[in-house]
Amino acid sequence: MNQTLTPGRVRADVAELLGCEPAEITPEENLFDRGLDSMRMMILVERWRAAGAASLEFPDLAECPELGHWTALLTGDGA
Secondary structure (H helix, E strand, O other): OOOOOOHHHHHHHHHHHHOOOHHHOOOOOEOOOOOOOHHHHHHHHHHHHHOOOOOOOHHHHHOOOEHHHHHHHHHOOOO
């Protein structure tokens, strides 16, 4: 579990790049359908690597583009 990356931080980072409020994103929503593209996803990868998820790779996020999956992957917690 990464101490820097909390479920709230993951949600806020995603919402910032989507231009919406964090509460608007459901854990099971497909973030590609919501408007997230590969360039924004790379921004998240780099941001989260800098915050301590050093082994995070683009495919880790792309294989299941849902907030709940990403939160569990990064923090060991559910969304």
